[in-house]
Amino acid sequence: MSKANTKEQEPKEQKSMAREILEMVFYLVIALLAALFIVNFVGQRTQVDGHSMDPTLADGQNLILDKVSYRFRDPERYDIIVFPFEENGKKEHFIKRIIGLPGETVQIIDGYVYINGEKLESDIYGAEVMKNPGRAAEPITLGDDEYFVLGDNRNNSRDGRYPEVGNIKRSDITGRAFLRIWPLNKFGLLKHQ
CATH class of the missing domain: 1.20.5 (Single alpha-helices involved in coiled-coils or other helix-helix interfaces)
Structure with a gap:
């Protein structure tokens, strides 16, 4: 049994x-x-590569991108965004700050940013005078879905002033830098506005 x-x-x-x-x-x-x-x-993890966003973001820091909020609202001036960039067949992602919004005219005169002919007084992130206005020496009028970006380290940043970067289309924005997760002593939400 x-x-x-x-x-x-x-x-x-x-x-x-x-x-x-x-x-x-x-x-x-x-x-x-x-x-x-x-x-x-x-969301997505990304790593800062280079010094173009100093002092806000340092080389080697790890961030979490918010990929949701732009589905419900438009990007705003001073948002820190990530977008793809390809050069010589090599794909990478750039991280920069939005300065110019769709429909605006951006120009750099005597090292300062002008939006629609008025000096951008609230530009606390790029306090240094820009030595190279690049293509923004002449007025750049942004399209309905285009943004003009600069790095916070204005004299050490390849950004919207350079033809190879140019204006960023909204559809090309991967996300908004949201949270710094590394190094741990710098952990926290990122300031945009």
């Missing part, structure tokens, strides 16, 4: 083990789909 019970228990144990494996695969698939959703639509 005990032999019969053992034989009956084996198929139940096999069914139980198969069910556990299927459940584990199911949960792994759900976790993978959730991770893909978050990375593609909610």
Whole structure:
């Protein structure tokens, strides 16, 4: 009799083990789909490479991008954004600050930013006088979906002043820098406005 019970228990144990494996695969698939959703639509980790955003962001710092908010609102002046940049077949991401908004005319005169002919007095992020106005020496009128960007380290930044970067289309904005996660002593939300 005990032999019969053992034989009956084996198929139940096999069914139980198969069910556990299927459940584990199911949960792994759900976790993978959730991770893909978050990375593609909610947030993404990125690393600062270079000194163009000094002193706000330093080389090597890690950030989380907010990829959701621009689905519900327009980017604003002084938002720190990330966008793709390709040069010589090499793709990378740039991180810069929005200065000019759609429909505005941007010009750099005597090292200072002018929007629609008026000096941008509230530009506290780029306090240094720019030595190279680049293409912004002449007025640049932005299209309905274009933004003009500058790095905070104005004299050490390849940004909207350079033809290869140019104006940034809204559809090219990957996200808004939201949270600094590394180094830990600098952990916190980023100031935009």
